[in-house]
Amino acid sequence: MNNTSTRTVQGGGSGGANGPLVEMKGITKRFGGLTALNNVDLDVGYSEVVGLVGDNGAGKSTLISILAGALRQNDGKIYFKGEEVDIHNPEGAKKLGIETVYQDLALADNIDVAGNLFLGREEYRFSLGPVKFLAKGEMEERAREILEVLNIGFDSMRTKVRNLSGGQRQAIAVARSIFTEPDLVILDEPTAALAVEESNRVLKLIEDLQGQGISVIFISHTLQEVFSTADRIVVLNQGNKVGDLQPEETDVDHVVKLMIGGRYESTARG
Ligand SMILES: Nc1ncnc2c1ncn2[C@@H]1O[C@H](COP(=O)(O)OP(=O)(O)OP(=O)(O)O)[C@@H](O)[C@H]1O
Ligand SMILES: [Mg+2]
Structure with missing residues (x-):
């Protein structure tokens, strides 16, 4: 049975340490004449996994791109740890502790596992004028640590990424995202291109992130996986x-109806 009461709207940014990690309030985004997001609120709690669902073109990627600093909203505010923040660009989001794994993972096929984990932030042992020497051993060591935290086993850090499966590539991208010890990891359709077993491994990774105290926004068109993984589902x-x-107060049929119908419902706390 579904509770159909409307969720209470809270005052912006009053949360502080006891409130949610992220509060997006009244987010509106227009692309020319098209309103991609209309006055949307999104909260993410500490160590919470939020499943973000909706039909193609519903606005999921647009919403997370605003949080990730890849797009700017036309209207609305973002609070992070209770403070209003202005996220100008992806670097600004990363600095706050928000990491994003986009669907096109942007891994480098011809570089090995360790190299991909450190892509763009290679650690240098020393530099000789303009020539820098990568601290290969140290990078491998740190890469191994990160993969261990996420329970990802790779025989060799020197395996070229082009030889990995889709699930392994996704795992590398997720592992790379936690390098900076973020508070929030955003995963935009991490299982879209994966077989069932590989998807399950990625879902397990999401649980491991949560176990590390990291909050997750997880976008997927596969509602069964959202129901099994998310603490809360936003449609x-x-x-x-x-x-x-x-999830325990709704079911797949009901969420599908919301995705294609159009009535606001809530069983979430608060
Ligand atoms: N850069 C852009 N320029 C113009 N329109 C855009 C742009 N990005 C998204 N849109 C439009 O905004 C709407 C929302 O798109 P968005 O990509 O957020 O949907 P989505 O929910 O992620 O869909 P999907 O499940 O297909 O990935 C769509 O109508 C889309 O065509
Ligand atoms: Mg999308």
Whole structure:
């Protein structure tokens, strides 16, 4: 049975340490004449996994891109740890502790596992004028540590990424995202291209992130995996938030109806 009461709207940014990690409030995004997001609120709690669902074009990627600093909202505010923040670009988001794994993982095929984990932030042993020497051993060691934290086993750090499976590549991208010890990892359709077993491994990774105290926003079109992984499910429908539900109080059929219908419902706390 579904509780259909509307979720109470809280005052912005009053959360502080006891409130959510992230509060997006009244986010509106227009692309020319198209309103991709219309006055959308999104909260993410500490160590919470939020599943973000909606049909193609519902606005999921647009919403997380605003949080990731890849897009700017036309209207609305973002609070992080209770403070209003202005996220100008991806670097700004990373600095706050928000890491994003986009669907096109941007891994370098011809570089090995360790190299991909450190892509763009290679550690140098020393430099000789303009020539820098990578601290290969130290990079491998740190890479191994990160993979261990996430329970990812690779026989060799020197395996070229082009020889890995889709699930292993996804795991590398996730592992890379926690290098900076973020508070929030955003995963935009991490299982879209994966077989069932590989998807399950990625879902396990999400649990491991949560176990590390990291909050996760997880986008997927596979509602079964969202139900098994998320603490809360947020539903978008043509740029509007139409649901904010706890998985145990709803079911797949109901969420599908919200995705294609259009009535706001909530069983979430608060
Ligand atoms: N850069 C852009 N320029 C113009 N329109 C855009 C842009 N990005 C997204 N849109 C439009 O905004 C709407 C929301 O797109 P968005 O990519 O956020 O949807 P989505 O929920 O992620 O869909 P999918 O499940 O297909 O990935 C769509 O109508 C899309 O065409
Ligand atoms: Mg998308």
